[in-house]
Amino acid sequence: MHADNIASSFVTTDDPNRLSPIEGSLMDACNLAHLARAEGNTAALADIRCGIAELLARYDASDGDGHPHPTWARPNQRAMTQSALGDVEAAINTEIVALRYADTPRRIEVSAGNIADRLLRIGRPDEAVQYVIQAWEAAPTSVPVMITAARAFYRAGQPAEAQAVFAELAELAPLLGPDSDLAATLRHEHDLSEMADDLPALRDLFDWLDTLEAQS
Amino acid sequence: MNGPETTFERDFWALYEPDLRQHLERACSAHLRRVGGPVDPDDMVSWAAQRVWKMLRDRPNQIIEDGVTAEQAAERVKTAAPLLARWAYLAHIRKEARHAERERASEDLEAVRRLSAVRAEPGAFERKQGVADALAAVRARASAQLRGRLAATWPAADERARIQSALDAQRDEDDDLRDRVNSGDLKENTVHQMRSRSLKAARDLFRDAGRFLPLIAVAAFVAAAFAGSAMANDDDGGEQTGGKSKHVAQR
Numbered sequence: 001m002h003a004d005n006i007a008s009s010f011v012t013t014d015d016p017n018r019l020s021p022i023e024g025s026l027m028d029a030c031n032l033a034h035l036a037r038a039e040g041n042t043a044a045l046a047d048i049r050c051g052i053a054e055l056l057a058r059y060d061a062s063d064g065d066g067h068p069h070p071t072w073a074r075p076n077q078r079a080m081t082q083s084a085l086g087d088v089e090a091a092i093n094t095e096i097v098a099l100r101y102a103d104t105p106r107r108i109e110v111s112a113g114n115i116a117d118r119l120l121r122i123g124r125p126d127e128a129v130q131y132v133i134q135a136w137e138a139a140p141t142s143v144p145v146m147i148t149a150a151r152a153f154y155r156a157g158q159p160a161e162a163q164a165v166f167a168e169l170a171e172l173a174p175l176l177g178p179d180s181d182l183a184a185t186l187r188h189e190h191d192l193s194e195m196a197d198d199l200p201a202l203r204d205l206f207d208w209l210d211t212l213e214a215q216s
Numbered sequence: 217m218n219g220p221e222t223t224f225e226r227d228f229w230a231l232y233e234p235d236l237r238q239h240l241e242r243a244c245s246a247h248l249r250r251v252g253g254p255v256d257p258d259d260m261v262s263w264a265a266q267r268v269w270k271m272l273r274d275r276p277n278q279i280i281e282d283g284v285t286a287e288q289a290a291e292r293v294k295t296a297a298p299l300l301a302r303w304a305y306l307a308h309i310r311k312e313a314r315h316a317e318r319e320r321a322s323e324d325l326e327a328v329r330r331l332s333a334v335r336a337e338p339g340a341f342e343r344k345q346g347v348a349d350a351l352a353a354v355r356a357r358a359s360a361q362l363r364g365r366l367a368a369t370w371p372a373a374d375e376r377a378r379i380q381s382a383l384d385a386q387r388d389e390d391d392d393l394r395d396r397v398n399s400g401d402l403k404e405n406t407v408h409q410m411r412s413r414s415l416k417a418a419r420d421l422f423r424d425a426g427r428f429l430p431l432i433a434v435a436a437f438v439a440a441a442f443a444g445s446a447m448a449n450d451d452d453g454g455e456q457t458g459g460k461s462k463h464v465a466q467r
Contacts, residue, residue, distance in 0.1 A: 015336070022250055031332075036324075082421075
């Protein structure tokens with residue numbers, strides 16, 4: 001699949017205060033790259049690509065900017081940049097390397113969840129289901145993983161499973177705020193708006209988001 | 217929009233100089249030292265200070281919520297200093313591109329800033345309605361041995377005792393198994409296999425409810441047993457992609 005035809009994505013983290021300076025700036029640059037790709041803004045993307053290359057070189061030169069486990073962190077960050085720049089197949093392969101070194105539930109959640117998300121973006125939902133279950137077992141209460149799981153079930157032809165996951169999230173939603181990972185995903189995940197026609201619980205979630213945004 | 221300065225604002229600015237400002241200066245210098253790039257640190261500090269002023273004016277926002285005191289607001293800005301430094305860096309590093317109108321300046325940067333402040337709310341799950349029911353279902357359907365194994369092999373070692381309690385896995389042999397796992401008496405690979413088999417068995421118990429519904433039940437009981445520490449226990453870095461996007465979801 002050509003990079004221009006692959007859907008863009010976005011990056012969040014569970015706690016922004018725990019990112020190192022380079023990791024934080026890499027995340028911002030990747031989000032800018034995803035936006036530029038979504039808009040087809042190739043000039044901006046070229047600028048951002050240079051910035052990402054410089055940041056990644058610094059990250060590697062510093063052996064992970066103080067990360068306690070650079071063997072995992074470096075391929076994980078590299079995969080994030082490859083994904084943002086549209087080379088999703090390379091991002092999957094690099095993240096598979098990171099997953100081999102993922103030694104905590106959080107790192108397994110991040111790497112396996114990212115692989116699942118990227119497999120969905122290139123139209124391989126059955127493989128995505130396998131990885132997302134690995135992520136879910138590592139982090140059973142992770143909202144991003146649950147959403148990726150629901151997308152994978154839906155795309156793999158299991159809409160009832162997807163509906164069940166969204167129903168769980170719809171119960172959770174009233175306890176969350178406008179800057180929660182759930183609200184951010186509903187705002188940015190284009191895939192979800194396509195699925196909402198078939199999934200009543202997902203429509204409930206969008207209604208919740210509308211109410212939340214009207215209040216803020 | 218510039219109304220008279222309120223008591224809250226006067227109190228906040230009294231706290232800002234010099235302590236909070238120095239904190240922002242240090243955060244900007246530290247960020248720039250690590251990421252490099254042709255940015256003047258004074259410009260970053262100035263941008264961050266302006267952002268603080270805006271946040272104070274436009275409450276509530278990602279950092280200063282409604283109903284906080286000036287002291288609490290100052291503390292929140294202090295905690296968010298690294299994030300403000302990151303935003304200041306982003307604003308200046310993209311300046312040239314924006315001047316050349318190659319980027320949808322304010323919208324894109326604001327979207328990126330908003331994404332950068334997104335955080336998980338791991339405690340929410342345990343406050344959710346229905347968790348107790350799911351927990352009861354797991355207790356009722358899973359055997360004592362299975363509950364003991366699920367608890368003893370839970371990835372976060374310091375949460376195993378709480379999960380044991382939540383699952384009512386408190387036989388002597390359950391304590392013994394947990395102690396053997398915690399002490400390293402059992403090989404890591406053995407523990408990993410036991411965890412995988414236990415989770416699979418738990419899923420099989422709920423097979424009639426749907427192929428993947430058991431994971432939801434597992435999530436519920438875990439959430440009831442501990443406040444999401446699997447998500448928040450260990451890491452500094454990492455992407456958490458949520459899916460493909462066309463900038464903002466269009467419905």
